[in-house]
Amino acid sequence: MSHIxxxxxxxxxxxxxxxxxxxxxxxxxPGAAIVTFTGYVRDHCDSGCVGQLELEHYPGMxxxxxxxxxxxxxxxxxxxxxxxxxxxxxxxxxEPIVWVAVIADxxxxxxxxxxxxxxxxxxxxxxxxxxxMTDGSANWxxxxxxxxxRRKRWRE
Amino acid sequence: xxxxxxxxxxxxALGVEELSVExxxxxxxxxxxxxxxxxxxxAIWDETLHQPNLVHxxxxxxxxxxAAVVDGDEVAFFPPMTGG
Numbered sequence: 367m368s369h370i371x372x373x374x375x376x377x378x379x380x381x382x383x384x385x386x387x388x389x390x391x392x393x394x395x396p397g398a399a400i401v402t403f404t405g406y407v408r409d410h411c412d413s414g415c416v417g418q419l420e421l422e423h424y425p426g427m428x429x430x431x432x433x434x435x436x437x438x439x440x441x442x443x444x445x446x447x448x449x450x451x452x453x454x455x456x457x458x459x460x461e462p463i464v465w466v467a468v469i470a471d472x473x474x475x476x477x478x479x480x481x482x483x484x485x486x487x488x489x490x491x492x493x494x495x496x497x498x499m500t501d502g503s504a505n506w507x508x509x510x511x512x513x514x515x516r517r518k519r520w521r522e
Numbered sequence: 523x524x525x526x527x528x529x530x531x532x533x534x535a536l537g538v539e540e541l542s543v544e545x546x547x548x549x550x551x552x553x554x555x556x557x558x559x560x561x562x563x564x565a566i567w568d569e570t571l572h573q574p575n576l577v578h579x580x581x582x583x584x585x586x587x588x589a590a591v592v593d594g595d596e597v598a599f600f601p602p603m604t605g606g
Contacts, residue, residue, distance in 0.1 A: 492579075
């Protein structure tokens with residue numbers, strides 16, 4: 367059997383397939399409790415209909431922040447494995463933006479670790495979203511206080 | 523010389539993505555760099571760099587604003603992140 371090297375952090379422009387990511391991780395790290403989250407581009411926001419979502423990022427810092435968050439999660443929740451795939455560039459509605467997977471021995475650690483990673487990466491990883499509306503306008507998405515509140519839950 | 527980078531709406535407001543800055547006795551920390559850039563480049567820079575929630579990074583890590591900068595460093599200014 368050939369050895370598959372799973373990179374823990376992937377930041378890419380290209381679309382990915384969450385089911386393929388899952389299969390790849392399972393081949394490498396079969397585990398007892400697996401929780402995954404996939405975030406997709408929604409077709410609406412408070413100000414109207416979204417046509418495309420643009421994600422700017424800080425190359426280099428993005429990968430290192432995601433790597434640090436993964437290592438923190440791994441230690442804190444005693445994970446067997448974890449993986450984060452995050453996209454940048456211009457994304458169409460219903461395309462996946464982010465995929466987070468964690469593998470632990472028991473469900474409660476796995477659920478918590480996945481929530482931890484999503485809550486922390488939203489406020490800590492240097493990405494900035496801009497919504498391109500179907501009417502041709504575009505606006506930067508403001509950081510939400512509800513996201514920073516969720517982030518605070520995890521401060522030790 | 524250090525590199526200063528701007529992202530997202532900060533980059534758009536300033537119309538600059540990256541610039542080089544010569545360090546001096548008065549520019550030797552993230553805070554003094556920010557102050558100098560805000561003071562020397564007109565109202566838009568002043569307003570943009572003084573927005574209360576502006577985030578700064580030194581060599582791609584979040585640091586305290588008082589952090590010292592040395593030749594070859596990379597400083598970045600940007601709005602709060604909206605990943606995920």
